[in-house]
Amino acid sequence: MGIKKKERSRNLAAGRPPTLQRPKSISRKATKALINSHHILGKRKAQALAKGNHAEVAAINAEISALGGLERYQQASLQGQRIDRGGDSSRVLMEWLNPVQSMLKDLPNGPLRMLEVGALSTTNQCSKSGVFAMHRIDLNSQGEGILQQDFMERPLPKDDSERIDIISLSLVLNFVPDAHVRGRMLQRTLEFLKEPNRHANPELNEFFPSLFLVLPAPCVTNSRYMDETRLEAIMVALGYVKVKSKMTQRLVYYLWAKKTAACDTAFAKTQVRTGTARNNFSIVLRV
Ligand SMILES: C[S@@+](CC[C@H](N)C(=O)[O-])C[C@H]1O[C@@H](n2cnc3c(N)ncnc32)[C@H](O)[C@@H]1O
Structure with a gap:
């Protein structure tokens, strides 16, 4: 009886489409580091693209691929959605x-x-x-x-x-x-x-x-x-x-x-805080 049950669950798992398989678990620290690396590379790539520096873009793309590409980043993000890590937003x-x-x-x-x-x-x-x-x-x-x-x-x-x-x-x-x-x-x-x-x-x-x-x-x-x-x-x-x-x-x-129509106010990248240990997240609105 027990053997049959075991076999049944193994077969079910084997038949599961790859997209529904749980990503291999990685530690919280490693998840965070991987996500951060992707964000930094994404930023550098946007800067290289803006400068038209194709060689640098290719080098950054290679670095992104070496980290497992967008696929690996998404798996790391899915880890963050696990119940024991706060659940999905x-x-x-x-x-x-x-x-x-x-x-x-x-x-x-x-x-x-x-x-x-x-x-x-x-x-x-x-x-x-x-x-x-x-x-x-x-x-x-x-x-x-x-x-x-x-x-x-x-x-x-x-x-x-x-x-x-x-x-x-x-x-x-x-x-x-x-x-x-x-x-x-x-x-x-x-x-x-x-x-x-x-x-x-x-x-x-x-x-x-x-x-x-x-x-x-x-x-x-x-x-x-x-x-x-x-x-x-x-x-x-x-x-x-x-x-x-x-x-x-x-x-x-x-x-x-x-609630209302948008108004014609532009928002540039303006400093709101000083200090060294800060990040540079900003949103720029053009009208
Ligand atoms: C960190 S994951 C967030 C996943 C999920 N929404 C969550 O809350 O955990 C960011 C996802 O946004 C997707 N994304 C970023 N820009 C996008 C765009 N312009 N259109 C569609 N998806 C985008 C990326 O491909 C990536 O899978």
């Missing part, structure tokens, strides 16, 4: 949406549409909740249910049926190496979201249409060019209002509701 979003979850299950025009940019899994909390029609994209799809697509190249919605109720940018903006592209990415979210105040229920209008944004906490707590005040000023200029926020030692989470 959409858990926080679903907690925030608790007061309206029952309403979301029974909407007259069907489920709200969620676009998850930088999706690594189809089984995180927002997917499992069953309250959203999920649309997942990533530069490098990890498998079925995730479309391989660059958000910056995603075709714009033709009509309201293609517009989105909530976009998730969880640990994506910090992955983008260029501050101008980060700004454009935030501006671009507006082009995909539905118009505000479309629901009969005011509680739903409070939460949607919206952007769920997650960043490593040091992007706002320890950057020379970014703090909470500046991030909020940028988001308000885009027409967003902060509905929820939460900071842990590692991450900062926000839910921003789209």
